[in-house]
Amino acid sequence: MSENRSFGGNGDRPATPRRPMDGPGGMRRGPFGHGGPMAMMKGESARDFKGTMRKLLAYLGAYRWVLSLAILLAAASTAFQIFGPKILGNATTRLFEDLMGQIAGTRSGVDFAAIGRILLTALGLYILSGLLAYIQGWIMTGIAVDITYRLRRDIAEKVHRMPLRYFDGTSHGEVLSRLTNDVDTVNQTLSQSLGQIVSSIVSVIGVLAMMLSISWQMTLVALLIIPLTLGLVRFIVTRSQRYFREQQDYLGHVNGHIEEMFGGQVEVKAFNAEARSIRTFRNLNTVLYNSAWKSQFLSGIMMPMMNFIGNLGYVGVVISGAYLAMLNRITVGDIQAFIQYVRSFNQPLMQMANISNVLQQTAAAAERVFEFLEEAEEIPDPERPAIIERARGHVEFRNVRFGYTPEKIVIRNFSAEIQPGQRVAIVGPTGAGKTTLVKLLMRFYDVNNGAILVDGQDIRNFRRADLRHQFGMVLQDTWLFNGTIMENIRYGHPEATDEEVIAAARAAHADHFIRSLPGGYQMVLNEETSNISAGQKQLLTIARAFLADPPILILDEATSSVDTHTELLIQEAMRRLMQGRTSFVIAHRLSTIRDADWILVINEGDIVEQGTHESLLAKGGFYAELYNSQFAQLEAIEA
């Protein structure tokens, strides 16, 4: 089972940076997909193969009976398919004997009724086999698609139950890759490989049995090729693997270089670095070429070599068969059937050799999925939660100690008390960790020590939903989804009527611009929400907060790439939103800071100073230094 993750899972996992190319839709499985010549190469493997497989089987548990049926069908279908050549062989034998009899004068001619019967039997078997195979496929795709659906659903639901902390150490791309690539690999295995595995095992056993039933001597001859084949495969794989690795490595280097240089075209041009960049590129590209053709050539060599060995066996079988026929031990039809068996022996054998690779790949993919599903979740809400309808807005930090990881404490010992309706400015240089307080207030993270109290209650005593209901949030990176504007504003208060939504938009100074958009409130924001401007997005999130009407507010004043007019609107809207609410403002404007009831000065994550503007200036500390260096600048402009 998975190791006990004490730090929510981000401690012991090496953060594997995935290049953008590896994201969803990338070609992680290599150019040949699941079963190509490269499938003989060792792929990635799971750390805990058995455990993962057990979990996957448990997931499949609900389909136990249908699954068994599908396996049975696959086996039956293969068995019927295997009988075919034997029966067709009978037809040839019959034809041949009748013919010889006719020549020798012992038989009057070919008995077409008998041959017809044999052929019809064979045809019947083939139809049956095809039918069973299709039913098997039908069932398996059903199961596979269903499992895929469930895995995806479970991942999506899991996301909502995980602590935010988990995503500090895991990129979104990683989660997405599990959702698509990994789940897809499992899907592939279930819908295709599983049936293939069953049928190739049955094939090998069945064909072997049929061959033995015809002649053990010929079977022996046919089997001689197996060690030869295996030896050859091993030989070629070990040779080509080196080049294959090298090819993958250099493909990565070349693509990386392309990505970097195209992305840095401005710099390349500005610094006249074209020639140098091309030189580097050519070196990489040449190495890539050398390993690429070698690895492709070597993996391409396998098929003809196998063919040759296969034919070697084939000739051996024919000669030994003819010999046996000469001795009247077997019939011509038997030889014919046997030949067909020999031919159909190689493919399932190859597939069987590949099974472990497929299973390993699947296990690796499934492991990543299960790992995610087993990650620690948020601490559950208290069983008997404190009731909170609408907070007055009293907030207290009591000896708060917090760090994103236990080794790196950022907030050491912070206490402050904010009265209802007060305005708190959070101030500090970029990247100082101003959003940490916000994350703590809304319990996206829990404090390590101490407590945060809202209306005198430790926030951990509330249900998270109830607590968060008290907060409104307008952040710098506006989050809107691919839906209508109406839906986006209503996000904060799903039961709101259209009129309420419009009223909120009006309060946020958003109504005017919304009405000027094509479709107005019904306009659908596109996937990148690039069809409205950054400032407009901000107004929408303010409208959303208005509609939610929370007693406590968290605002980020930062506005970037917003024109002056919209900026004024945003400022005005924010000011109105703050009225009568306890507000925490990540402040960027001098006026906001000066007007704040309380200022928290943050540096390197910690609250280094707090107080009113005047008291902080008087103190002559970090804030005063920051403010004075700034103030002097601004005074100078007026000069």
Add this chain to the structure above:
Amino acid sequence: MLRLFPYIRRYTFLIALAILLLFLQANVDLALPDYLSKIVNIGIQQGGVATSIPEFLSEQTYRRLGLFLNPQEQAALEQVYAPASAEQIADLQQRYAGLNEQPLYVLAQLPSPEMRSALSRALLSVSFLQRAQENPNLAAQLAKQMGANLPTLPPGTDLFAALEKLPPNMREGLVNGFRQRFESLGENMLEQMSLAAVKAEYQALGVDLNRLQRNYLFRTGGIMLLLTLFSALLTITVGLISARVAAGAARDLRDALFVRVSEFSMAEMERFSTASLITRATNDVSQLQMVTMLIIRLVFYAPILAIGGMIRALSTAPSMGWIIGLMIVVLMSIILGVFSITLPRFKLIQTLIDNLNRIMRENLSGMMVVRAFNRQDFERRRFDHANRELTQVNLFVNRVMVIMMPLMMFLMSAVTVLVLWVGAHRVAELRMQVGDMMAFMQYTMQIFFAFMFMSMMFIVLPRASVSGERIAEVLETQPSIQDPPSPLEWPEPFRGEIEFRNVSFRYPGAEEDMLHNISFVAKPGQMIGIIGTTGSGKSTLVRLIPRFYDVTDGAILIDGIDIRQVRQSDLRMRIGYVPQKSNLFSGTIESNLRFGDETAAEEVLLRALEIAQGREILTSRPEGLAAPIAQGGTNVSGGQRQRLAIARALVRQAPIYIFDDSFSALDYKTDLALRRALKKYLANSTIFIVSQRVATIKDADCILVLDEGRLIGLGTHQELMQTCDVYRDIAFSQLNQEALA
């Protein structure tokens, strides 16, 4: 796809060679069933005796044959068979184990078709009489079957002697009787029956028939193996060629793309978008490489094999050709049917997957908002809806696709059964041999697979051709900015006076000018500040100086020379440019600093860092200059990245510097210190500083105020505070609003 041909022309010979080899390979592969049929036909069915015309005869048989031939045929017989010399006998003994030492007649010349059947008939008559002589009862029985009533002769009667003694006309009547009976049997039957006679003759002469058969099998098997080996060698050679051509073409295309893109100006970069260019140079090229391989190995091979297979199948059994036709029609309808149902839905699936991913991405990026508003259930439902939609289409498509395999298997089996049934009739009618039927079956299978491959290409090729088009599109795009055919050189010393003369600029495809008729002169050593609101054209203006774009109208002159008349490298060599979004490259701090000047001394690097206020970046890293930098500079903070980018430009010690809003990530203290250092160290350089902050540019020698692409103010801070309303507004609004942080 064909548009790419010029780039892979050098592989024409190799490709032609591959096609030639594929022809050979197809022939070899198709010859194999031939040998298979020979092994069964001759090796097993005929006991290793290839033809119904004996290669040698005993003297006695030779004489007896004459009895059943008319005078012309008798004359021909003397041509066909001749008395064997001692060497010939020795040779025969070698090839036919156990052959007794005795006078023989050997086949000297192949008989004509008429003579051939006459010989067969005669041979059969002889063997028949011989058997009648040895076993009168059996002979009578056989004769009865043939419709002749032969009196049972007493054993020991020499029938041949009796026949010889008959008067010629009587003998002729008897011979004619035989002949008519044999003719009623048909050629094939005759052939098969006379084979038995040949074997009997050989056996009578002491030949070991078992060994004869074994030898035949070994010989034919050996040839088969040789052919397979040859085929394998051909395949491997073709594989080698295709691997080299594919990898080589990929290398060349990648190279051509890379070189072409590095010639692109910003206009082309924006036209294609960087992301798209990267995909074209990586994924699309890989795609083409794979397809090139497939094309050489399958697309060329499949039709050759199919046509060759058809020719051979038809020459083996022309009357069964319709089976092949039927098979192809059914195969193609199945494939077309399945794909016409699934292909459009594959596109739909992709959209649905994107949709699912988008919702997930939204959920991840908006996690705080979702939780803040307690909308987890709503998001769950939204995802579930997309998930269900995808699942439904997926299920349908998969269930249609799943039918392919069983259907193909069944089609193959059904064709085999059909060939057997129809073939059995042909065989029974003696129009075909069993081995031929089996060979025909093999040909059918080869044609089947050839068509399967070809239909696979219908799926692969369109996708590859999209990739090809995308690559060709880039390769065929001429960079809009190119060096002049006869470039001018700046006279030394280079001063760095920059003049904008009535410059207007419009982005390609835009409807309006981004810059309108801008004129100003920047004197050597001056610091020029450029300010204006977002979108006013500040960055665009400075990007015209290193010719990232060319002016649409007017001209930019440096030291009196239009920058379009000098080499781009010559121009850019003199400019230190720091972009708005600083991008570092993977490597070390040092490799990044040296990006502008590989040969710079270490002191220069350190001084550049110092001016850029970046010494502290080194002190916090034990490796110093060798500290690793990740791609894009993601392992240093935004402020550090910006300072490194500034230092990188300073290393060049250029006469002209452009700082395109490059101080935005710096706090005011650092900003101020940096500007002071610049003023001190770059006193002789012409400096452009683009900024949104008044404070950053207020000490400049000259400030340009841009508004909607127009130059609306030009002068020092003091002058502009007096004269330029927009500048004053900006300055005051920043006084009131400026961020402390």
